[in-house]
Amino acid sequence: MGLVVQKYGGSSIADAASVRxxxxxxxxxxxxxxxxxVVVSAMGDTTDELLDLAEQVSPSPPxxxxxxLLTAGERISMALLAMAISDLGAEARSYTGSQAGLIxxxxxxxxxxxxxxxxxxxxxxxxxxxxxxxxxxGVAQDTKDITTLGRGGSDTTAVALAAxxxxxxxxxxxxxxxxxxxxxxxxxxxxxLHVVTYEEMLELAAAGAKVLHLRCVEYAxxxxxxxxxxxxxxxxxxxxxxxxxALAARIDQGDIMEQPIISGxxxxxxxxxxxxxxxxxxxxxxAAIFTALADAGINIDMIVQNVSAASTGRTDVTFTCPxxxxxxxxxxxxxxxGVIGFEDLLTDAEIAKIxxxxxxxxxxxxxxxxxxxALADAGxxxxxxxxxxIRISVVTRADVATDAVRALHTAFGxxxxxxxxxxxxxGR
Amino acid sequence: MGLVVQKYGGSSIADAASVRxxxxxxxxxxxxxxxxxVVVSAMGDTTDELLDLAEQVSPSPPxxxxxxLLTAGERISMALLAMAISDLGAEARSYTGSQAGLIxxxxxxxxxxxxxxxxxxxxxxxxxxxxxxxxxxGVAQDTKDITTLGRGGSDTTAVALAAxxxxxxxxxxxxxxxxxxxxxxxxxxxxxLHVVTYEEMLELAAAGAKVLHLRCVEYAxxxxxxxxxxxxxxxxxxxxxxxxxALAARIDQGDIMEQPIISGxxxxxxxxxxxxxxxxxxxxxxAAIFTALADAGINIDMIVQNVSAASTGRTDVTFTCPxxxxxxxxxxxxxxxGVIGFEDLLTDAEIAKIxxxxxxxxxxxxxxxxxxxALADAGxxxxxxxxxxIRISVVTRADVATDAVRALHTAFGxxxxxxxxxxxxxGR
Numbered sequence: 079m080g081l082v083v084q085k086y087g088g089s090s091i092a093d094a095a096s097v098r099x100x101x102x103x104x105x106x107x108x109x110x111x112x113x114x115x116v117v118v119s120a121m122g123d124t125t126d127e128l129l130d131l132a133e134q135v136s137p138s139p140p141x142x143x144x145x146x147l148l149t150a151g152e153r154i155s156m157a158l159l160a161m162a163i164s165d166l167g168a169e170a171r172s173y174t175g176s177q178a179g180l181i182x183x184x185x186x187x188x189x190x191x192x193x194x195x196x197x198x199x200x201x202x203x204x205x206x207x208x209x210x211x212x213x214x215x216g217v218a219q220d221t222k223d224i225t226t227l228g229r230g231g232s233d234t235t236a237v238a239l240a241a242x243x244x245x246x247x248x249x250x251x252x253x254x255x256x257x258x259x260x261x262x263x264x265x266x267x268x269x270x271l272h273v274v275t276y277e278e279m280l281e282l283a284a285a286g287a288k289v290l291h292l293r294c295v296e297y298a299x300x301x302x303x304x305x306x307x308x309x310x311x312x313x314x315x316x317x318x319x320x321x322x323x324a325l326a327a328r329i330d331q332g333d334i335m336e337q338p339i340i341s342g343x344x345x346x347x348x349x350x351x352x353x354x355x356x357x358x359x360x361x362x363x364x365a366a367i368f369t370a371l372a373d374a375g376i377n378i379d380m381i382v383q384n385v386s387a388a389s390t391g392r393t394d395v396t397f398t399c400p401x402x403x404x405x406x407x408x409x410x411x412x413x414x415x416g417v418i419g420f421e422d423l424l425t426d427a428e429i430a431k432i433x434x435x436x437x438x439x440x441x442x443x444x445x446x447x448x449x450x451x452a453l454a455d456a457g458x459x460x461x462x463x464x465x466x467x468i469r470i471s472v473v474t475r476a477d478v479a480t481d482a483v484r485a486l487h488t489a490f491g492x493x494x495x496x497x498x499x500x501x502x503x504x505g506r
Numbered sequence: 507m508g509l510v511v512q513k514y515g516g517s518s519i520a521d522a523a524s525v526r527x528x529x530x531x532x533x534x535x536x537x538x539x540x541x542x543x544v545v546v547s548a549m550g551d552t553t554d555e556l557l558d559l560a561e562q563v564s565p566s567p568p569x570x571x572x573x574x575l576l577t578a579g580e581r582i583s584m585a586l587l588a589m590a591i592s593d594l595g596a597e598a599r600s601y602t603g604s605q606a607g608l609i610x611x612x613x614x615x616x617x618x619x620x621x622x623x624x625x626x627x628x629x630x631x632x633x634x635x636x637x638x639x640x641x642x643x644g645v646a647q648d649t650k651d652i653t654t655l656g657r658g659g660s661d662t663t664a665v666a667l668a669a670x671x672x673x674x675x676x677x678x679x680x681x682x683x684x685x686x687x688x689x690x691x692x693x694x695x696x697x698x699l700h701v702v703t704y705e706e707m708l709e710l711a712a713a714g715a716k717v718l719h720l721r722c723v724e725y726a727x728x729x730x731x732x733x734x735x736x737x738x739x740x741x742x743x744x745x746x747x748x749x750x751x752a753l754a755a756r757i758d759q760g761d762i763m764e765q766p767i768i769s770g771x772x773x774x775x776x777x778x779x780x781x782x783x784x785x786x787x788x789x790x791x792x793a794a795i796f797t798a799l800a801d802a803g804i805n806i807d808m809i810v811q812n813v814s815a816a817s818t819g820r821t822d823v824t825f826t827c828p829x830x831x832x833x834x835x836x837x838x839x840x841x842x843x844g845v846i847g848f849e850d851l852l853t854d855a856e857i858a859k860i861x862x863x864x865x866x867x868x869x870x871x872x873x874x875x876x877x878x879x880a881l882a883d884a885g886x887x888x889x890x891x892x893x894x895x896i897r898i899s900v901v902t903r904a905d906v907a908t909d910a911v912r913a914l915h916t917a918f919g920x921x922x923x924x925x926x927x928x929x930x931x932x933g934r
Contacts, residue, residue: 132589140589140592146588147582153581154578164568
């Protein structure tokens with residue numbers, strides 16, 4: 079039939095019993111006539127346990143050695159999964175990232191894939207075996223050292239392998255049924271999306287949706303590889319992530335009725351807000367501020383600059399960044415205070431970023447009006463606004479985030495009839 | 507000064523605290539001006555825990571996958587050890603068996619080293635770093651699959667690397683102070699040997715001494731590489747394992763007085779005895795018996811054939827093999843019973859093999875007489891006898907093994923003044 083790459087996260091293979099359950103699912107896909115390549119994360123809490131050990135040995139371990147340590151996790155899970163598959167009568171062979179041809183740069187802990195040469199995986203497939211590949215890891219092209227890909231690494235491994243092998247689809251198995259119109263833990267009436275486009279998924283991920291990592295979606299879009307996000311705890315169809323063209327083709331074929339205007343709404347509580355007060359209103363001052371932050375390696379999300387008061391010749395610049403970067407950001411700005419000549423720094427970690435994402439925004443001018451009316455009706459005060467072609471984001475107080483998301487979800491007609499099913503745990 | 511390869515077993519690195527302790531010892535050797543290469547086993551019980559997991563997933567896992575799984579153990583310990591060394595201000599880099607150039611055949615679970623190409627280890631040494639190498643593992647030359655070396659594997663890795671690098675000495679760190687004249691748990695007055703020759707060590711290992719594996723001693727002898735067996739829990743000098751020539755040179759230099767006539771005495775309780783009763787006394791019958799056993803992969807140790815009784819034209823053949831092979835041995839003999847025409851099979855697992863080893867036997871004709879008199883005085887009945895140029899072994903009842911070893915130890919003047927120190931645990 080086809081070639082499928084399946085990725086299973088840590089929560090899907092938390093213990094021996096779930097390894098056997100996942101093995102049965104893989105063998106079923108294989109017996110149905112598909113070529114199957116499997117990518118696995120480390121089992122359950124293995125990564126945390128290894129990090130604990132590292133901490134006991136050294137407060138600041140070298141990144142090269144941390145990567146060597148952490149990659150032991152996938153080595154264990156992939157070998158066990160191969161054993162469980164063999165026990166069911168199919169042939170499975172496990173491969174490290176290096177053996178599978180995942181070639182990366184040498185940025186330990188956050189390496190980027192620069193080439194995929196899956197010769198051994200192809201040979202295994204040709205011989206009728208099921209290759210099991212360690213997610214999250216690769217080998218550095220120059221140093222030949224073992225690297226890890228950082229957050230979302232296993233998903234990225236799966237998509238990169240699927241693209242290199244010319245697979246028909248990359249199935250990402252997780253602990254939810256797919257991508258939802260909102261986090262079901264926040265909005266019980268969230269509905270599962272059948273299809274989203276790469277662009278929508280990128281905006282959802284950037285807005286704080288956890289189900290797929292930005293990086294793996296970017297990779298899939300670049301190679302036009304369909305992703306199928308689904309649960310390893312059920313047999314239900316999940317959410318397909320596709321190109322606009324593939325989506326249009328599905329609509330033409332009658333597989334789906336039409337693309338909804340709005341895909342979903344997301345609250346992100348991990349950002350903080352910094353206001354640089356009394357910045358002299360001269361050309362180059364904003365550049366000086368954001369150069370200082372960039373040099374400190376801080377990711378900036380939203381930026382707002384007020385019109386300056388004519389009487390003072392000064393203005394305020396406000397931006398958001400991850401809460402974890404707050405201290406570093408204020409330190410790096412304090413260091414250039416004399417040069418820039420601003421008056422004060424105000425920080426605020428009690429904020430939420432509320433986003434609405436949908437490709438249909440492009441052709442529906444009424445979306446903004448509905449958006450702000452819904453928030454106003456819910457008594458939610460908006461502090462900052464940022465938009466893209468298919469997304470509106472606002473900053474609010476953190477304690478009204480749930481009200482805001484629920485109000486938007488209802489206002490845009492996203493509420494489902496029943497409640498969503500939630501499974502325990504998360505993968506990496 | 508020189509180049510030292512140090513091997514630490516699982517008991518020396520059982521937890522984070524002992525990893526840090528071992529790191530301090532390594533850094534000390536390095537700061538004294540030596541090049542240091544370290545070989546490590548898996549931490550404490552890691553291997554058993556991984557085998558447990560495998561058993562939960564599959565009753566008979568494929569050997570390739572079992573090797574992939576088990577090699578995660580050294581990956582963890584070597585990365586942690588490198589971190590601990592870095593924390594002390596020295597530079598350490600960990601390498602898998604494959605990265606260190608340990609090339610093996612593809613006999614998973616018991617692979618043999620066929621080449622060592624330690625280019626990366628040499629580079630690390632040249633740059634002043636301390637390479638940490640995973641013991642017990644390699645990569646198959648033909649399949650490129652990960653292999654393990656089986657029992658004694660980490661010691662063999664250390665000796666093979668030391669030979670390939672032209673090291674001055676290979677230090678094997680364990681939980682005893684060195685090689686003893688008897689197992690200190692059996693003979694409290696056992697004395698530590700300062701020096702033994704490769705031949706003596708091979709005979710001691712074959713006789714059942716656990717401290718060094720036959721295979722690693724064979725490897726060291728082939729490359730004339732001195733081994734220094736010592737404790738990771740003390741700073742005392744241990745036991746040097748050397749060639750006859752190196753030993754003679756040390757005696758000439760006055761480092762040691764002279765080689766003792768007897769090195770030690772060993773009891774091995776892991777063998778069983780099988781008697782094939784009433785074998786027709788014709789040429790080729792013994793060959794038929796031992797061909798059947800060889801085909802079944804059974805290691806035979808001692809063999810005795812009685813003179814046949816002229817009246818019956820039949821004889822009895824008795825041999826010893828590991829207790830674990832007893833069932834397989836009897837099954838394979840039963841299968842050829844019709845062809846050979848023997849009358850009965852008697853098995854006996856309640857035996858001990860008692861051995862006396864010493865290079866001085868060659869030039870001291872009185873040893874045998876003292877040996878048998880000591881056993882007779884202790885009331886020990888001898889059931890089988892086997893000798894080499896530097897060893898005498900006998901089979902006795904299992905329950906007199908301790909008496910036999912103590913009697914021999916005293917009779918050959920091996921008893922020390924004080925009692926030996928024993929540490930807990932064992933390595934692989």
